Amino acid sequence: MQAVERQLVNHDLVRFHLIASATFMAISMLGGLAYSFQFNQLYPFPGVEWLSPGRVRMVHTNMAAYGFIANAFIAGLLFAIPRLTRKPIFSDALGWVIFGAWNLIMVLTIVGILAGYAQAVEWGETPIFVDPLVMVGLVLLVINMSVPIFRSEESGMYVSLWYFLAAFAWTGLVYFMGNYLPQFWVPGAAGAAITGLFIHDLVGLFVTPIGWGLMYFFVPVLLRKPIWSHALSLIGFWGIAFFYPMQGVHHFLLSPIPMYAQYGAVVATIAVEIVVITVIVNFFGTLHGRSEAVRGNLAIRWFYTGMIMYALTCLQCAFQVTLTFQKIIHFTDWVVAHAHMVMFGVFGFWIFGFFVELWPRVYQRPWATPRLLTAHYWLTLIGLVLMVVDLTGAGLVQGYVWRSLAHWGDSVIASMPFWTVRTVSGLMIISGQACFLYALWATARGPARSRDSLPVGVATEPIG
Amino acid sequence: MEKFGASFLIAGVVTFFLGFFLQGAMPVMTLSSLPTQTIEEVAQDVSPHFVQLASDYPEEFKKYFGEPNPESFAKALDMGRDWYIAEACWHCHSQFVRPVSNEDLRFGKVSTADEYQNELHLPQLFGTRRVGPDLSRLAGKYSNDWHAAHLYKPTSVVPYSVMPEYPWYFDENKRPNERGLALIAYLQWLGSWVDEDGGGAQ
Numbered sequence: 306m307q308a309v310e311r312q313l314v315n316h317d318l319v320r321f322h323l324i325a326s327a328t329f330m331a332i333s334m335l336g337g338l339a340y341s342f343q344f345n346q347l348y349p350f351p352g353v354e355w356l357s358p359g360r361v362r363m364v365h366t367n368m369a370a371y372g373f374i375a376n377a378f379i380a381g382l383l384f385a386i387p388r389l390t391r392k393p394i395f396s397d398a399l400g401w402v403i404f405g406a407w408n409l410i411m412v413l414t415i416v417g418i419l420a421g422y423a424q425a426v427e428w429g430e431t432p433i434f435v436d437p438l439v440m441v442g443l444v445l446l447v448i449n450m451s452v453p454i455f456r457s458e459e460s461g462m463y464v465s466l467w468y469f470l471a472a473f474a475w476t477g478l479v480y481f482m483g484n485y486l487p488q489f490w491v492p493g494a495a496g497a498a499i500t501g502l503f504i505h506d507l508v509g510l511f512v513t514p515i516g517w518g519l520m521y522f523f524v525p526v527l528l529r530k531p532i533w534s535h536a537l538s539l540i541g542f543w544g545i546a547f548f549y550p551m552q553g554v555h556h557f558l559l560s561p562i563p564m565y566a567q568y569g570a571v572v573a574t575i576a577v578e579i580v581v582i583t584v585i586v587n588f589f590g591t592l593h594g595r596s597e598a599v600r601g602n603l604a605i606r607w608f609y610t611g612m613i614m615y616a617l618t619c620l621q622c623a624f625q626v627t628l629t630f631q632k633i634i635h636f637t638d639w640v641v642a643h644a645h646m647v648m649f650g651v652f653g654f655w656i657f658g659f660f661v662e663l664w665p666r667v668y669q670r671p672w673a674t675p676r677l678l679t680a681h682y683w684l685t686l687i688g689l690v691l692m693v694v695d696l697t698g699a700g701l702v703q704g705y706v707w708r709s710l711a712h713w714g715d716s717v718i719a720s721m722p723f724w725t726v727r728t729v730s731g732l733m734i735i736s737g738q739a740c741f742l743y744a745l746w747a748t749a750r751g752p753a754r755s756r757d758s759l760p761v762g763v764a765t766e767p768i769g
Numbered sequence: 770m771e772k773f774g775a776s777f778l779i780a781g782v783v784t785f786f787l788g789f790f791l792q793g794a795m796p797v798m799t800l801s802s803l804p805t806q807t808i809e810e811v812a813q814d815v816s817p818h819f820v821q822l823a824s825d826y827p828e829e830f831k832k833y834f835g836e837p838n839p840e841s842f843a844k845a846l847d848m849g850r851d852w853y854i855a856e857a858c859w860h861c862h863s864q865f866v867r868p869v870s871n872e873d874l875r876f877g878k879v880s881t882a883d884e885y886q887n888e889l890h891l892p893q894l895f896g897t898r899r900v901g902p903d904l905s906r907l908a909g910k911y912s913n914d915w916h917a918a919h920l921y922k923p924t925s926v927v928p929y930s931v932m933p934e935y936p937w938y939f940d941e942n943k944r945p946n947e948r949g950l951a952l953i954a955y956l957q958w959l960g961s962w963v964d965e966d967g968g969g970a971q
Contacts, residue, residue, distance in 0.1 A: 351933070352934055352936045359857035359858065360856065362857060363860070423854060423857060424854075425893075425894055427897060454774055455775075462773055467777045470774060471780055472781070473778065474780075479785070487893060491797055491891075492886060492888060492892075493884075493890040494882040494893070495796050496890065496891065498797070499793045500893060500895075502788070504897075506785075510781075543780075546780055546784045547787075549784075549788075551791045551792050553788070553792045556897060557895055557897075559867040560867070560895060561880050562882070563795075563799045565795075566791070632867075632870050633870065635867075636863055636896075636898055707871075707899075708871055710871050710874060713875075713901075713902050714927070714929050
């Protein structure tokens, strides 16, 4: 079958997943921007059924999770797993089938949601008739990616692969549970417990383990030194694997779900934040002695900026999960700020780091416009921090106005300046992405160089 | 190598089901003693607002729903709930009243699990964000006409509102069409099962 020796990494597959990721990121962000204008009473498409703000909001979140993050993660897996195992993926043809299926799912999701077929599961609004295709796609992905791990003849198994394998077991189970149980079998409060578990596990058992697995791969490679502590890696993995799946109900605290499940979720959440600190310490221990890389290597800068965001969100989480905080902040923009800090500030930033490192490799040429990449970093970072601070403040204002029993309208009117700032911060982030997309395009069209002339990390070294 | 790798797959499955048992299956078992109603059973108790809807918009009601009876009420609730989901109303309006932050004074009785044991809460619509107020005690707080005007153009009755307008729930005469009537029937049903009067504040 292999008349011509297969390359270890299929760079074309990596490239197309990166292109898809950037495309859906653009769609997601434009959707988010349009939606934010609704809050300023300036929605650009009023009265158009297909572009109703509620539907556009679901396109925004679903494309962020499944279009932008999942595509980039698949690209990262396609790059990392063959290098860690010294075995290519199971089948390149299957890889292309998965690429086609996954992005067909994205298109069907957008069309389905806009046409009014959304499913009422948060982060799982993918129409019910698309869900079986997603399940098939996930199973194929797991087969394609885990075969090289099991075929590997390496003596040990690196920590990244622990995370990937656990994620492969988790992802399909989580998707099935969240999209089917509350839809067909479990109504009401018990269904809410399952839905909470889905919202949580999607981040905790799909995005988090693949994200950290790729961090454990890219950070030591780019810093050219091993991870600081193997013991802390072990504690981090098993702690996250044990505590992360048992906190779903913390999305519906003070609801009619039985209180023991709520208390359990709170305790498990605080426990996992303690575990996360060990992971953060491990990565900053790794950076020790090579901290100039944060200035000289843009990928490393994205990674560690994301990790600082991760530490902040986890610290925030340990407090906001308590019933005391929940009285005020639940249902407010505080939670929206938190979601943006996690999904974009952490995983989005890591993905930009992957792009910085991988894009020149798959195109075999250096970045054409390094300055635009620096602009992308600063516009995105400042825009996101502004959004998080703004919405966190808005959340506190909303929570206290509601508790004061002032008229509901007072909370809306008090929120309006915050919502204006939110749109401004969104515009900053989007202008950053415009720089980024142009840089991708200009690089792809630039003069070709051989891949060998691009040693690890060099692609980004000139950036100040 | 193979055994070693499999241990992480197994660990994934085991931890998933442990978490699922504690956070999913146990609440399901706790609540399984509560009887679950079908939409038809819920609709036996035809809401007075649905009967009122038949006289508010007689021509449209006759055309799409016939007479206000349990069968037409079930159809309206089902369809109204579906469009409530399609427009993602639940992303800006919650459907549960918490026992904190004076929510019982603002909205009405604190929510209990038995209220949600029917097919109209399949999937559940608790919601996670309140841009607008909670809707689980909405029944009767406003008239059908108010809801029609509010859906057509929210700022016409609530000037500061940031709710989107939904003109596609109305015909060319700006009277509610089939989906519009269904949505109003669903909204006026929310909380109709609670006997006591709702909270005083909005």
